Amino acid sequence: MNKKLVYMNHDGGVDDLVSLAAVLLMQDVELLGVGVIPGDCYLEPAVSASRKIIDVFGSGANVETAASDSRAKNPFPKEWRMHAYFVDALPMLNEKDEPSAPLVEEPAHLHLARKLREADRKVTLLFTGPLTDLSRALLAAPDIEDNIESLVWMGGSFKGTGNIIEPEHDGTAEWNAFWDPEAAADVWRSGIDIIAYPLLATDQVPWTVARRNAWARERRHPALDFAAQCYAMCPPLVHVHANDTYFLWDLLTTSHLGGAPIATLREVACRVHASGPSQGRIEEADGCRTIRIAEKIDAEAFFAYMTSLFKTYKG
Template identity: 50%
Template sequence: MRNVYFNHDGSVDDLVSLLLLLQMKDVHLTGVGVVGADSYLEPALAASRKIIDRFGHGEQLDVAASDSRGVHPFPKEWRLDAFSLDALPILNEAGTVHAPVATQPAHLDLVAKVQATDGPTTLVMTGPLTDLARALESDPSIAKKIDRLYWMGGTFDGRGNVAEPEQDGTTEWNAYWDPEAVKTVWDSQIPIQMVGLESTRQVPLTPAIRQHWAQLRQHPAIDFIGQGYALVPALQHFETNSTYFLWDVLNTVASEFPDTVTTKQVMSDVLTTGPGRGRTFETPDGRPVTLVTQVDHDAFFQHIDDLAILADD
């Protein structure tokens, strides 16, 4: 049984990741932190609690609200999706919410849960790294109890997804939200496996995937997945910076099923200033990172189906 702490930022694929983690038989989910980055905090926190209630098989788990703030906020239009997700009928039919809110902010909750857990903890993070950076600054000793960080963020191919003034187009949004936090984590001794934009382009949301989930909607978790992804634009005719790929879900699935992906080691660092701030880049003098390079597309989507169907029990 692996101890896993999950920190996410409340968008569609973050919340789908939470649902899938709750179905993994060898995962002991020790805590969940939510940061209002690619979401607004209140609905993202509420939706997380409702997913635990609805799909958590009775798991007793609290959810920590982050008080971290980004240097470069996500576009408001993207963040609004959290309100729609929180309002989905499948999450609200019970009429009550039982999963409690943690007593400490997310970065301190992370420290407390890592220190209180017997054995090492694996971190799965699908948003900015700010809460982890703050946790390390609060208690550097937690690094010794974290066996690996699985992070969706960054890119090494120079094709970012940030289209903002005074930015050069080479940066990924989770890294751009708080470049200094990425640098703090890179300077730690925590082993990192990174899902960057280059591999996520192999798993776009497409109309065919939407239709596949529609045909399996008799399973409540797949119905939730289909309804959630209905809120965001799929890859149809051409890619824009709003086109949805299964960024976070790829990171989450890869953390459990390593055979789904191919990786390589890169020596890397993080740029914190200038128009490319937040860019992860290769350098011989950098630190080693395990980078996901290839995805078994069909196996990846089969894992999503198989895990979601386990929520029927």
């Protein structure tokens, strides 16, 4: 049976980097490549950490990493972007001097286009950050759309309010869409099958003290220890009021690839606000683009699945 072909594009936050490790541990997934966009991160440490994670968790897979040269309309806060430096410095990722996972010279959007063209069957895209590299790839190589099975994206809110507190914004958007609203609108104009994990879903998987302690008690398993060490970098006081709880936004989205019965999906018609005080908002609207969103989450099943997945890594 063929493995699911996946290309991952992430924006270097703690949750993104833990998600990369999770994808590498999925036995039914073949990871074709990784693009890193400077969203919730500084680019250099996020690229470095990605390559090290591939070395540690990739079982010798020759997975290429590409750095994005995309830029934000609305950048993430500096305090959040610093976390990539901390992950990159973790002892587990630094037992050898330099990462060996290949770093390509081409920018991430062109790397994505090349990998889609080279694939012998359709590819699932996992995007846990902004959609800019996908938008640019479609512009540079429109033919690649036919090679995309679906887009699994952490983005949108669908609960009325978002997690943006910025001047001149009404607070209805979510960060991955807000970073580059025009890119989200571009992707919405494509024919790609979109499966979104919005705040409506991710709010159901907070990183609580009880969850933290449960994984701490399992730290004899190296991958669980790695994940718990990463999430320990995200105490509530780091975040402004709208983000005063850390949720496992990207890891929940990533769990979709595993096929476990975790999320209930709903089909919605919606549009993207590309400009103005609601820019980045993805709003339900009759007669507009139809996507599927994760709506109801079995949080216990999610944490059980991830715990089991991370335990499969033996080092």
